[in-house]
Amino acid sequence: MTKNLSAEPSIVIIIDYFGAWPVWFPLFLESCRYNPTINWIIHTDCNFNHFKIENVSFKFMTKDDYVKNVNKKLNLDFTFSNNYKLCDLKPMYGKLYENEIKNYDFYGYGDVDIIYGNITNFYTKNVFKHFVVSTHVWCISGHLALFKNTKWIRNSFKRFK
Numbered sequence: 001m002t003k004n005l006s007a008e009p010s011i012v013i014i015i016d017y018f019g020a021w022p023v024w025f026p027l028f029l030e031s032c033r034y035n036p037t038i039n040w041i042i043h044t045d046c047n048f049n050h051f052k053i054e055n056v057s058f059k060f061m062t063k064d065d066y067v068k069n070v071n072k073k074l075n076l077d078f079t080f081s082n083n084y085k086l087c088d089l090k091p092m093y094g095k096l097y098e099n100e101i102k103n104y105d106f107y108g109y110g111d112v113d114i115i116y117g118n119i120t121n122f123y124t125k126n127v128f129k130h131f132v133v134s135t136h137v138w139c140i141s142g143h144l145a146l147f148k149n150t151k152w153i154r155n156s157f158k159r160f161k
Contacts, residue, residue, distance in 0.1 A: 094154030
């Protein structure tokens with residue numbers, strides 16, 4: 001699964017978003033377009049048919065289907081009435097989306113209220129020697145974090161109550 005890291009690592013960023021797209025969403029997508037070596041997968045119930053960005057793929061799912069998938073895959077009793085509660089699941093994305101990320105060296109999560117600059121200008125090969133890449137030193141950031149795609153990392157959320 002993992003390639004030689006002397007080459008640029010393969011990266012996928014996952015975003016779960018339900019409701020209506022914010023007005024700035026096209027700007028967010030443009031910032032994804034300008035990071036062509038990074039792929040994004042967005043799970044959503046929003047209409048995405050008019051967005052055509054080569055490195056962004058959309059997967060349609062209803063909130064009900066999303067909850068069923070989370071509960072089945074993670075053996076939880078998860079429900080949410082506020083979309084912000086989806087953030088609670090970010091540490092579990094490695095397990096939740098194991099099949100979708102299996103061909104990537106790193107997976108991570110992001111937010112749609114970010115305009116990304118050139119990510120690989122900052123996250124260089126040297127940075128990818130680490131198992132966790134975050135924009136904060138003191139905690140794992142919620143707006144962008146990347147994780148080495150290993151079984152140990154994908155299951156690390158299980159070590160916490």
